[in-house]
Amino acid sequence: MTAIATLGSHCSLQILKGAKDEGLKTILVCEKKREKLYRRFPFIDDLIMVDSFKEILDKKLQRTLEESKAVLIPHGTLIAQMSADEIESINIPMFGNKWILRWESDRDMKEKLMREAQLPMPKPVKNPKDITGTVIVKRQGAAGGRGYFMASSTHEYDTKRDNLISNGTLSKDEPLYIQEYVSGVLAYLQFFYSPLMETLEFFGADQRHESDIEGLARMPSEQQLQSKKIPSFNVIGNSPLVLRESLLDMVYEMGENFVKAAKRIVKPGMNGPFCIEGVYDENAEFTSFEFSARIVAGTNIYMDGSPYYSLLFGQPLSMGRRIAREIKTAFESGRLNDITT
Numbered sequence: 091m092t093a094i095a096t097l098g099s100h101c102s103l104q105i106l107k108g109a110k111d112e113g114l115k116t117i118l119v120c121e122k123k124r125e126k127l128y129r130r131f132p133f134i135d136d137l138i139m140v141d142s143f144k145e146i147l148d149k150k151l152q153r154t155l156e157e158s159k160a161v162l163i164p165h166g167t168l169i170a171q172m173s174a175d176e177i178e179s180i181n182i183p184m185f186g187n188k189w190i191l192r193w194e195s196d197r198d199m200k201e202k203l204m205r206e207a208q209l210p211m212p213k214p215v216k217n218p219k220d221i222t223g224t225v226i227v228k229r230q231g232a233a234g235g236r237g238y239f240m241a242s243s244t245h246e247y248d249t250k251r252d253n254l255i256s257n258g259t260l261s262k263d264e265p266l267y268i269q270e271y272v273s274g275v276l277a278y279l280q281f282f283y284s285p286l287m288e289t290l291e292f293f294g295a296d297q298r299h300e301s302d303i304e305g306l307a308r309m310p311s312e313q314q315l316q317s318k319k320i321p322s323f324n325v326i327g328n329s330p331l332v333l334r335e336s337l338l339d340m341v342y343e344m345g346e347n348f349v350k351a352a353k354r355i356v357k358p359g360m361n362g363p364f365c366i367e368g369v370y371d372e373n374a375e376f377t378s379f380e381f382s383a384r385i386v387a388g389t390n391i392y393m394d395g396s397p398y399y400s401l402l403f404g405q406p407l408s409m410g411r412r413i414a415r416e417i418k419t420a421f422e423s424g425r426l427n428d429i430t431t
């Protein structure tokens with residue numbers, strides 16, 4: 091039987107619990123400093139201890155995983171800590187499409203894929219000199235919103251950028267991505283595309299809680315001005331969101347368009363879990379500012395099972411367990427190559 095392996099962070103607990111529930115062997119690549127934490131969980135069969143997650147690039151470690159017939163599940167920590175080249179060089183089968191992870195971390199490629207999927211997007215601002223309305227300024231990669239800031243003029247952009255450089259948050263030559271700020275209700279739409287069944291499933295939605303934009307929003311405007319704080323969008327946690335049922339049809343349509351676009355431009359396509367992230371405005375129109383091309387930490391809120399999966403499968407499945415089930419089915423039918431890269 092095959093095994094499931096992942097890095098010890100982000101959503102590794104639900105991934106490995108889901109794998110155990112499907113009867114698969116579980117392996118955690120664990121940083122020594124986190125050993126005590128992860129040993130608390132009885133569903134983790136093997137821990138491979140490392141000083142740093144970068145050791146996953148080591149051929150010897152990869153051979154150990156290969157000997158266990160492990161499938162590696164990528165998540166946000168892999169993307170945040172490794173370059174696209176490094177991820178693509180990993181030689182053990184990776185669940186989903188490792189080539190699309192480059193499209194997630196490169197802002198220009200990301201924009202191209204979202205355009206191809208016809209997702210309604212905020213307007214990008216190519217040059218800080220062109221800032222006219224309120225914009226959000228973002229860093230490259232899965233920075234989790236850290237170091238992001240808002241500005242309403244070129245002068246404000248320059249001042250805030252300089253501040254972040256002098257306090258060490260940003261490096262001087264880091265290219266920043268500027269985009270129109272869209273206000274509304276945040277919604278992170280979580281999907282799973284099964285290449286085995288060729289079906290798209292809507293798993294659930296969540297909201298992110300970000301510090302300290304939320305803290306600032308709770309202050310009266312006078313105190314906001316006095317505090318002179320540059321609020322960041324650092325993700326602290328997630329909470330569940332249930333959408334109006336009348337919005338679901340559009341949710342599926344966006345997911346399906348995304349899957350079709352990915353199939354066209356980054357083969358083998360958007361296999362496995364992914365997330366379309368954005369806001370709903372006062373007319374319930376969705377604008378999407380991001381996607382994640384792998385499992386998102388927001389699925390941790392449904393570790394006991396997503397309500398929509400109860401409707402689809404007659405059983406409450408977590409995203410971790412859904413992934414394990416796809417791998418198990420592929421393994422049993424000799425189709426592992428169809429679900430891994």
Ligand code: AMP
Binds near residue numbers: 212233235
């Ligand atoms: P991201 O890294 O793009 O997911 O952005 C992190 C956070 O910044 C999001 O969760 C939102 O709260 C906020 N955000 C990003 N882009 C926009 C936008 N265009 N308009 C409004 N808020 C945004």
